[in-house]
Amino acid sequence: MPFEYIDGIAIADVAFKAWGQTLEEMFIAAADATISVMVEDLETIERRQDREIEISSFAVDMLLFNLLQEIIFFKDAEQLLLRIEKVAVTSNDAQYVAKATARGEPIDPGRHEMIVDVKAVTLHRFKVEQTRRGWEAFVILDV
Amino acid sequence: MAIISKLNKISDTVWEIPADYKEGMRVPARIYATEKLLAEMDEGVVDQVTNVATLPGIQKYALCMPDGHWGYGFPIGGVAAMDERSGVISPGGIGFDINCGMRLVLTNLSYDEIKEYLKELVDRLFQRVPAGVGGSGFVKLSQDEFRTVVEKGSQWCIENGYGWEEDLERTEEFGRVEGADATKISQKAVDRGYRQIGTLGSGNHYLEIQVARPENIFDPALAKALGLNIPDQVVVMFHCGSRGFGHQVATDYLQTFLKVMEPKYAIKVLDRELACAPFLSPEGQNYFAAMKCAINMSFANRQVILHRVREVFSEVLRKDPLDLGMHQVYDVAHNTAKQEMHNIEGRPKRLLVHRKGATRAFGPGAQELPEVYRQTGQPVIIGGSMETGSYLLTGVNSAEQTFFSTAHGSGRTMSRQKAKKMFHGKTLQHDMERRGIYVRTASWAGLAEEAGPAYKNIDEVVEATEAAGISKRVARFVPVGNIKG
Numbered sequence: 083m084p085f086e087y088i089d090g091i092a093i094a095d096v097a098f099k100a101w102g103q104t105l106e107e108m109f110i111a112a113a114d115a116t117i118s119v120m121v122e123d124l125e126t127i128e129r130r131q132d133r134e135i136e137i138s139s140f141a142v143d144m145l146l147f148n149l150l151q152e153i154i155f156f157k158d159a160e161q162l163l164l165r166i167e168k169v170a171v172t173s174n175d176a177q178y179v180a181k182a183t184a185r186g187e188p189i190d191p192g193r194h195e196m197i198v199d200v201k202a203v204t205l206h207r208f209k210v211e212q213t214r215r216g217w218e219a220f221v222i223l224d225v
Numbered sequence: 226m227a228i229i230s231k232l233n234k235i236s237d238t239v240w241e242i243p244a245d246y247k248e249g250m251r252v253p254a255r256i257y258a259t260e261k262l263l264a265e266m267d268e269g270v271v272d273q274v275t276n277v278a279t280l281p282g283i284q285k286y287a288l289c290m291p292d293g294h295w296g297y298g299f300p301i302g303g304v305a306a307m308d309e310r311s312g313v314i315s316p317g318g319i320g321f322d323i324n325c326g327m328r329l330v331l332t333n334l335s336y337d338e339i340k341e342y343l344k345e346l347v348d349r350l351f352q353r354v355p356a357g358v359g360g361s362g363f364v365k366l367s368q369d370e371f372r373t374v375v376e377k378g379s380q381w382c383i384e385n386g387y388g389w390e391e392d393l394e395r396t397e398e399f400g401r402v403e404g405a406d407a408t409k410i411s412q413k414a415v416d417r418g419y420r421q422i423g424t425l426g427s428g429n430h431y432l433e434i435q436v437a438r439p440e441n442i443f444d445p446a447l448a449k450a451l452g453l454n455i456p457d458q459v460v461v462m463f464h465c466g467s468r469g470f471g472h473q474v475a476t477d478y479l480q481t482f483l484k485v486m487e488p489k490y491a492i493k494v495l496d497r498e499l500a501c502a503p504f505l506s507p508e509g510q511n512y513f514a515a516m517k518c519a520i521n522m523s524f525a526n527r528q529v530i531l532h533r534v535r536e537v538f539s540e541v542l543r544k545d546p547l548d549l550g551m552h553q554v555y556d557v558a559h560n561t562a563k564q565e566m567h568n569i570e571g572r573p574k575r576l577l578v579h580r581k582g583a584t585r586a587f588g589p590g591a592q593e594l595p596e597v598y599r600q601t602g603q604p605v606i607i608g609g610s611m612e613t614g615s616y617l618l619t620g621v622n623s624a625e626q627t628f629f630s631t632a633h634g635s636g637r638t639m640s641r642q643k644a645k646k647m648f649h650g651k652t653l654q655h656d657m658e659r660r661g662i663y664v665r666t667a668s669w670a671g672l673a674e675e676a677g678p679a680y681k682n683i684d685e686v687v688e689a690t691e692a693a694g695i696s697k698r699v700a701r702f703v704p705v706g707n708i709k710g
Contacts, residue, residue, distance in 0.1 A: 087642050092295050093267065094429075094637040120358050122670055144480075151476060158417040158469030161359045189359050196358040197670040198641070199427040199710075201472040202321040205479065205497035206297030222297055224321045224472075225428050225641070 084108075085115035088220075092206065096223045103216040105142070106169045109149055109180065112219050113166040116150050116203075119223060120157065122195035127163045129185040138179045143210035145171065145178045146219055150203045153184070157200070161188045198225050229263060232256070232271075238291075238693035242275055249279040249495070254287040257627065259689045262291050265638060265681065269295025270302075276495040277305050282312020282504070284569055284576060288627055290583050291689035292636035292681060296320075298498035301582035304630045306567060307504060309575050313492065314509045315501035316482065316516075318579035320560035321475040323516055324523035325430075325466030326397070327557050327606040327633075328531060329617060332538065333550030336436045336457040336705065342541050346434060347663050347706040349537045354432060354530055355424045356710035357667030362423030364529050371419035372407040375470070378521030382528040389553075392528065394595035396556040397585065400524045402563075405517035410470075411477050414515075418470020418522060423529040425465045427671055427710040429634070431611060432463040432530070434706035441701035447619060448700050450601045451554055460702060461534050461551075462615055464608050465526060465710070466560070471519035478512040504577050513562070520561060527556055554617065555604035557584050559633045565593075567628050578628050586631040586696045588622035605696050607687060609635045611664070611709065612657060612677030615702045616687050623694035631696040632686050639679040648673040657707075666709035675709060 084107070085100040098115045102108035118124055135152050139145040149169075156162040164186035171180045189196065201224040209220040232240040235255070240263060242254040254274040256263065270293050277299055278287035284306045293302030298317025305318055332339075339346065355362055364387070366374065374381045379400025382388050393400045425432060437458045442448045453460075467474075482500040485508055486492045492501060502508040531553060535546035542549060562579045569576075578585075587594055587603040594603055602619035609615045613635070620629060639647075650669025653676055657664050666672040690696045 089640045089642055090267075092269065092297055093640045094294060094301060095297065096641060144483075155413060155417060155469075155473070157359050158421065158472075159413075161361070191357070191667070195670065196427075196668050198668065198674060199358045201469075202476050204297035204321075205317075205483075205500070208497065224297065 083114065084111035092222050096225050097221070099218065099220055101216060101218045105171050105217045108217040108219055109146060109169050110166045112146060112150060112221060113153050116153055116200055116223060117163060117165060119200050119225060120197055121163055122197055124165065126194050127165060127186050130187040131162065131185065133164060133184045135182040135184055136179070138177050140177050142178050143208060145180050146210050147203050147208065149180055149182065150221070154200050154202065162186055163189055163194065200225055238689050242271060244278065247275045250275055252278050252283050252286055254278045256289045256293065257689065257693050257695065258291045259685065262681065262685055262689055266293060267295040270300045273300040274303060276499060277303055277318070279495060280305065280307070280313055280315065280499065280501060281492060282307040284308060288630065290630065290632045292632040292634055292686045294636045296582065298496060299579070299581040302632065302636065303581045304579065304583045304627060306576040306578045306628045309504055309564065309577055312504050312577055313501035314504045314513055314562055314577060315499055315579065316475045316479045316512065317498040317500060318581055319475065319516060319562050320581045321472045322466040323471035323475060323519035323560050324558045325560050326523060326527065327462065327464050327608055328527045329554040329606045330461040330531060330534060331452045331550055331552050331554055332459045333455065334459045335455055336459055339459050343434065343706055344663055345541050346537065347665055347708065349541060350432060350534065351665035351708050353533050353537055354708065356427065356708060358427050360424040361420040364422045366419055366422065368415050368419050371415060374422065374525050375410070375518035375522045376405045376407050377401055378524040379528040382525050387529045387532040392531065392553045394597065395553045396524060397558050400528065402517045402520045404514055405521050406514035407518055409511045409515040410474055410518050414470050414473035414477060417473045418468055421468040421470065422526050423533065424468060425710040426468055427667065429675060430465045430710040432708040433461070433704045435460050435462055435615060435702035435704050437700050437702050443698040443700060447601055451604055451617065451699060452552060453700055462606065462608065462702065463527065463530060465530070467519040467523035468526065470522050474515050474519045478515060481508055516562065520558065524556065555606060557606050559584060568625060580630055582633050583630045584633045585629060586620035586624050587629050588620045588624060605631055607632055607634060609683030610677040610680040611675055611704060611707045612662065613683050614704065616683065617699045618687065618690065618696040619699055621694060621697050624696065627695050631690045635680040635683040635686055637679055638681050641674040644674045644676055644679040645670055648676040662704050662707060664707045664709060672709050
């Protein structure tokens, strides 16, 4: 998995690092890391429903913030566990835009071993950066 | 904590970090803790409480309660009072789970009287009070009705048959904070929350059946005045908040504040999670009105859960809830900002008090308290881990030093990931059952994350609040039945 949970930071919450060779790969990894806090096994989420997500932001880090926030929104508003299937990021002078296709299904306690709700993405130490190997994000989720 | 040497000891339970510790601090910071609790605190607490001390309009001290730990923005256990005119309001000083809180309900039954029904009570409560990730509640509302609920709080519940009139005065703010304005909340917040009234949620949210053993009554007169008057008395305590609705309200305004904070108001913060706006600005006032909707939603959530608890006890024990003496003791809010009068340099002043993972604790005589608690002081309900125990305390007048605030729980000392590696949900359930605690859970992994050793010692936390003079112990409760979200 291209993400890793980090111990010893904001201990009542969950901190993780996610990475990828491209921004898009890193976004997919970060979304999986977020859903993985809530459900034990990502592979138990079947791809039964699609949601198209389009978000924009003036900064690339807030673009990720908004994308993760969408995943959390669908978990409450429609009880959907979603994984990002593909995402394309474009930018112009004014802002970044991400268009994503998310796939998943409603929470089914019979098949999904649920763990704990993610309440929100926090901005404490929140970071998106380009590295020599690609892109990396550091995120603390409020649970 | 490695930097204990940098703190000035004010008393056995108060430690100060002077205002020259960090550039931009407007006031010193004070941590309330025994030396032992302080040593166990993570260093993030010092960094965060001193960041809070830089916020515009902060009065006297940035404070951290004895259960404090590293959070986001404010530390968990953080308290900051802002001048209304020159100060700011910050969602990071309140938390995403707005008005996460505790409710305590009495019965007139002893443990022996419910022992044979315990499993049935817990099983039925587990069926009837939805718990776990996402989740939808039993109160079916249209989105318009939900908008009414968030403006009226528990009052809507009583009008619609979910509770007793007397429950209102036994709830902080009488179950409805004035000034909640549903035009200030987003459609997304409504979409996230309108199906979740009457749900516990997950994580550290729970519903417990507990017992007050005679040896755990610290102040018999106060205990009696608060309704604890038979040996081994059974009580019900639960912890939950404003669910996805509150989380979205906080998220929405965090982004609003980030956009205006520097360009419009020239405020710089040391952590983006402390994003804020002047309290009296349009953005600040809009958030205040929206945040109040989440406060009310949370009161309503706990009110309908109380209704369910009474129904279940009544069904299982075949008696009317009134005959079972199921009076609510009180309901306290943890994550809020409220306008309150406090003395600053001998003069009363209206302040905006942020409490994040901290409990308001007014002493005897406070005008904000209902008649029934004017003599005793405000009941304060502090939940411990599911394996150890919880407390009932009262507010005291020497808590003026903390803007009448005290601890809210035991505080985590172990990460969720580590707890999940160390403990196994099903084994833990069996162990607890052997020790007389019957547990039902929506998640085995979630149960493991909440194991007792993942938390600080609740007794030490509560003793520290009493030693510091910010609240007074009345009774300790031990769990016998637990529903874990």
